[in-house]
Amino acid sequence: MLILVTGATGKVGRRFIAGLLDDPRFSKARIRALCHNRLYEATDRVDVFQGSIADRDVVAKALDGVTHVVHLATCKETPEDIMDVTVKGLFWLLEEFRRSVTARQFILIGGDAGVGHFHYRHDGPITENARHCAYPGSYALSKVLEEVMLEQFGIQYGLNGCCLRAPWIMEKDDFKYSLSFGDDVFGGPDWKTLVPEEAARRYAAMGTVPLLLDADGRPLKRNFIHVDDLVSAILATIDNPRAERQLFNICMDRPVDYAEVAAYLLRTRNLDSVDIPSRFHSNWMDNSKAKYLLDWRPNYDLEMLIDSAWQYERSKEEPRIVWYPG
Template structure:
């Protein structure tokens, strides 16, 4: 088994490589990491291919002898790159995969941006049958195009494909910084821009967290997944006959409720909260299909997500780095 991993230096790629190499049933598996801007350390089971997935020759060379592909490489709100990397790159990968005599399975990590997550109202749980609806911006559009392209290649050429659709992926202390009123906020909303500057500075100093409310005035529910749970789903999908041609929602059992977050942090850490109104909509990704077909279960619930983020201690050699905008 030789697995080509794109986006291997990101949070999911690194954790997947560690998880795969540690899993006894994949003891004979090797990794080929396709790296562009950043590199990964090689070993007896890890080799590196260098170049951009937007280059068909690079992709063709990287696919030599590959049995499985885990496609993680993506762009955020970077219009200059998104079509080359996300659309053209995936096209070249799929073309090389379908023509390969060794290729057996193609796994794509999709995203809830493709169904609009909290930008649009959903009348019920978000399932794998929920229609694509990209919110404004190039990133959400790219996630729709990825899923549709993979689906069409399976229809056109009968390739063995699987898409694992993930919401916002957390690791280490990420979740703590999603709630920061400071310049160190991870992702969006940018809380400090929603309150007066003096209040933002005080909230950041005191560790106050936002209690985001949805368009109906209730605490907003938003989907997350921890990287460990996503990786366990990938490992469950590899060579699984029940994953052939399937799309799975891979998310926590319950979405994060900002009211429950505020209450838990007040009870366990004495932190205050402040209401933030919004026009966003609560939503709930249903992960039942993955549980049923992959026999997969997420380990992280709300309390574990919060506790692990607040208890994580970074060393001086591990500064927080956000590798992409948005």
């Protein structure tokens, strides 16, 4: 088993490679890390290949002898790169994969941006049958195109592909900083822009957290997944016959409720909160299909997500670096 991992140096790539190498079920598996700007560390079971997936020759060479692909590489809101890297890059991967005599399974990590995230109102739980509805911007559009392209390669060529659709992925102290009113905020919304400047400075200094309200004025519910739970889902998908040509929502059992976050942080850490009105809509991704077909369960609930983020201590050798906004 030789697994090509794109985006190998990202938060999911690094955790996936480490998890697979430690898993006795995959003791004979080897990894080929396809890297672009940052390089993974080569070992006796990991070889490193450098180049861009936008280059067909690079992709062809990287896929030589590969049995599985775990495709993580993507772009955020970078219109100048997104068609070449995210869209054309996936096309070259799928084209070369379908021609390969060693290819067995292609796993794509998708995103809930493809179904509108919290930008659109949903009348019920978001299942895998929900229609695609990208919100404005190039990133969400690319998530739709990725899912459709993988699906069509399955229809056209019988390619054994699987898409794991994940919401916002958390690790280490990410969730703590996703609630910061300071310049160190991780992802969005950028809370300091939603309140007066003086208030933002005061909230940041006191550790006040935002209690986000939806378009109806109720506490907003938003989907998350911890990187460890996503990695366990990927491992459950590898060579699983029930995953063939399937799409799965991979998320926490319940969405994060900002009112519950505020109440828990007040009770456990004496942190105040402030209401933040928004035009966004609550949503609830349904992970029942992954539970049923993959026999997968997320470990992280709301309290575990909060506690792990607030308890995480970074060493001086591990500065908080945000490679992209979300």
